[in-house]
Amino acid sequence: MWSPRRLTRSPIVLVIVLILSVALASPQAIAGTFTLQLENDRIANTDRHYTHGTRLSYVSDGLRDEIPWGRDLLQWLYPFDPGADARVGVALGQSIFTPDDIAASELITDDRPYAGWLYAGLSLHVEARRRLLGIELDSLDTMELNLGVVGSYSMAEEVQKLVHRIIDVQRPNGWGNQLRNEPGVLLVLERKWRPEPARAFGMELDALPHAGISLGNVDTSGSAGAIVRIGQGLSVDYGPPHIRPNLSGLTAFDPDQRCTWLPGNVPCAWYLFGGVGGRAVARNIFLDGNSFRSSHSVDKENFVGDAQVGAVAVIDRLRVAATFAFRTREFEGQEQADRFGAISLSVRF
Secondary structure, eight states: OOOHHHHHTOHHHHHHHHHHHHHHSOGGGGOEEEEEEEEEGGGGTOOSEEEEEEEEEEEEOOOTTTSTTHHHHHHHHOTTOTTOEEEEEEEEEEEEEEOSOOSOOSOOTTSOOOEEEEEEEEEEEEEEEEEETTEEEEEEEEEEEEEEEESGGGOHHHHHHHHHHHHTOOOOOOGGGOOOOEEEEEEEEEEEEEEOOEEETTEEEEEEEEEEEEESSSEEEEEEEEEEEEEEOGGGOSSOOOOTTSOOOOSOOOOOOBOTTSGGGOBEEEEEEEEEEEEEEEEEHHHHOOSSSOOOOOOBOSEEEEEEEEEEEEETTEEEEEEEEEEOOOBTTOOSOEEEEEEEEEEEO
16 A cells, blocks of 8 residues: 555655755765766677667765765665665666668668667665675665667667768668657666675685566566676676676776785776676567557567676776677577677776
8 A cells, every 4th residue: 555654665766865965965975986888799790789889877976974864764774784875876878779781771671670779867776785595795776767769869870870980881771760759768676796705815706696677668677697706806896887788787886905016005906707697578679669659670589698708997996897798689580699899987086
């Protein structure tokens, strides 16, 4: 039964109130991490399907001590951990999808549609310490709401044609067949776990499992997976940041270990990683087509797997992450699995 008490516990209400509080707070309260993410399949020497993604985001530092009532609210929501902390974030992103043959101007009925997705996002991230199956570990709860548009208003056609002209590669000629304009809503709820790493010979090793759901006309799916990391200073983050639905960590990072081999003894961390994940897909607008209007579509695969390998380096206030990703076939008739590269640059202020 609905009640005002239940409403005040809603994560949606919490993220809105926190963001408004940050906006009205002192300049010190907006310290955080800015991240630029680029994903592109030309790194894998292809130009098809999920062909490009760009995302610029900001995630605040912990707000527990910056907002007077923040500590009490977090203790109420996470009574098992009096030290739970919250961050809020905003983002702007664009993703571009094309069929395999971008030279053709006619509709390719057996390949995925041309489509673009331009969106803005709000997010809430709560870090807490909890016990799971008798093991003490850190957890990260994420709620992310993305609002945007699919179709020509996403400006994907203009962006891809401009970039292809600049780098002098094949012009995409089939954008006249792209999905129709449609408002997009995507709500992502996810939890990650981070146990204490195993340590030996100055190195650390851990595994970060995660599970989540996505809801909306853009994507409705459930996901689960894990990444394994080996390196030093693994408490710096929850894995490398990627553009969803790829396996993603938090864009913020907090190095707490010093590198004696660097000038100035500055904070640093590094690791190599590999990850796998699976998604059960009920809806994917970029394959199923428009929700309320007739459009090109293909028969999607309901189960999709992802794998990734890469490296992350953190020096003081800078983090660089590089990833090579593999994705199984997403629709019936797709001839090959997809692969693409990703790079992200994060700076703390």
